[in-house]
């Protein structure tokens with residue numbers, strides 16, 4: 001019955017202002033390449049899982065003019081790439 005009375009002071013506050021500060025430029029992995037899909041705020045950097053698709057591929061999924069083209073490629077973020085992949089499920093490419 002002789003516990004540490006120190007334990008009463010258990011007000012450990014986790015500084016939560018590191019997260020979720022409505023994009024204050026200081027995220028851990030800042031993206032540099034914006035996702036080309038209009039309406040998408042994500043980044044298409046490689047380390048964030050981004051990819052680049054051909055215009056044709058992008059048109060198939062999002063329609064013409066719904067994305068930005070860069071040197072004939074469309075940079076897409078991870079989520080958009082997933083969406084595209086889903087849209088093009090098993091569409092050919094039997095082998096590399």
Ligand SMILES: [Zn+2]
Pocket residue numbers: 035036037040041042043076077078079080081
């Ligand atoms: Zn995107």
